[in-house]
Amino acid sequence: MASMEHPFFALKAGDTKVRQYKNGNVTVTIRSSAGIGLATIFDKDIWIYAISKLQEAINNDQPISRTVAFTPYDFFVTTNRAKSGRAYDDLEKALSRLKGTSIKTNIIYSQDEQETIEFGLIDSWRIVEKQKGKLEIGMVEVTLPDWLYQAITKTKVLQISPDYFRIRKAIDRRLYEIARKHCGSQHEFTISLDKLYSKTGSTAVLSKFKFNVKQLSKTNDLPDYEIMLDLTTDKVTFKNRNQNTPQAEASCKREKGKREVHKIKKQLLKK
Secondary structure, X not given: OHHHHOOOOEOOOOOOOOEEEEXXXXXXXXXXXXXXXXXXXXXXXXXXXXXXXXXXXHHOOOOOOOEEEEOHHHHHHHOOOOOOHHHHHHHHHHHHHHHXXXXXXXXXXXXXXXXXXXXXXXXXXXXXXXXXXXXXXXXEEEEOOHHXXXXXXXXXXXXXXXXXXXXXXXXXXXXXXXXXXXXXXOOEEEEEHHHHHHHHOOOOOHHHHHHHHHHHHHHOOOOOEEEEEEOOOOEEEEEEOOOOOHHHHHHHHHHHHHHHHHHHHHHHHHO
């Protein structure tokens, strides 16, 4: 999904700056409504939760639509959040940020054809509250944009670990997303530090970002993936903790083959 590839979500609250990223020939511009701030990677939990509800309905052959309804309580439990009065206020603010954040990008079809589109992260939202005696029951309704709905119904959505919601640092969440997108079920994935920095959407200076990656490589507590930083080459490697998948085994064989070829080349150069 595009939101794993491109940094649609801010890593800190209150970010109102228009941001632009380039990945090859693709340009992504992200802006927020005045005074609201960009949707954050923690606001994205609503997105992930709504997508999972929709995917569950698809898997069970149930009727589906772009509007997904759920109780705040179930959302809080699923995403490992406190169930306090403040949590309800934060939920409403997060919905507003999702509604107010827009993405503009270009889609390249060929050398001669491309289009520029702009879309929101959600189309609309509402919270319906009903009083039944002393019990107040709230229901949240989120209408997903058509582009996201089409992506969910036409392609297989990558599943994430339930432990993702226990990750407390925004940058660590983003690094997990990139690992999930590019490493997936393969053995490992290696990327240069500066390219990884660009993909995260971090607003910290590169040296601070490098420090964060180095610290994470020491704790190594990301779900599903190990992370390793080579300080001599400034390369970051994500390694799948589960090496028993067919994809991981095939990837491991490819990496072993590459190492053997490299070894042979070095031997030939010595002669």
